[in-house]
Amino acid sequence: MSQIKVNYDHEADVLYISFGRSQHVTGIELTDNILLRMDTGKITGERPCAVGLTFVNFSQLLSAHRNRPLVISLERLRELPDDLWTAVLTVLTTPPASDFLTTELSIVPRVPPLPEQPTIQ
Numbered sequence: 281m282s283q284i285k286v287n288y289d290h291e292a293d294v295l296y297i298s299f300g301r302s303q304h305v306t307g308i309e310l311t312d313n314i315l316l317r318m319d320t321g322k323i324t325g326e327r328p329c330a331v332g333l334t335f336v337n338f339s340q341l342l343s344a345h346r347n348r349p350l351v352i353s354l355e356r357l358r359e360l361p362d363d364l365w366t367a368v369l370t371v372l373t374t375p376p377a378s379d380f381l382t383t384e385l386s387i388v389p390r391v392p393p394l395p396e397q398p399t400i401q
Contacts, residue, residue: 295338299376320367328367330377
């Protein structure tokens with residue numbers, strides 16, 4: 281990968297971060313405002329790698345989260361095929377993507393509703 285390039289389109293309010301080029305780019309929407317561009321390595325047989333990140337409505341994202349991190353759920357990744365899901369997680373947790381995004385594991389137990397207890401009269 282070549283040198284990291286950062287470009288901001290003020291008029292469109294879009295921040296582009298480029299990590300390099302690839303002939304085989306796949307776009308993954310992490311959220312409505314964040315797009316990961318990556319090479320899955322599937323065609324070349326190489327390790328998955330980040331090609332770039334795009335942040336739409338960047339100034340709004342920045343102002344809404346100025347003093348605290350932007351926390352996003354990766355729940356929409358559940359719909360991806362297993363091999364692509366694994367490639368995305370690999371890319372997000374290694375440089376250069378991990379230099380711009382931090383991936384953390386959170387466990388939120390989802391407890392099914394308890395059955396109603398009969399009332400005793």
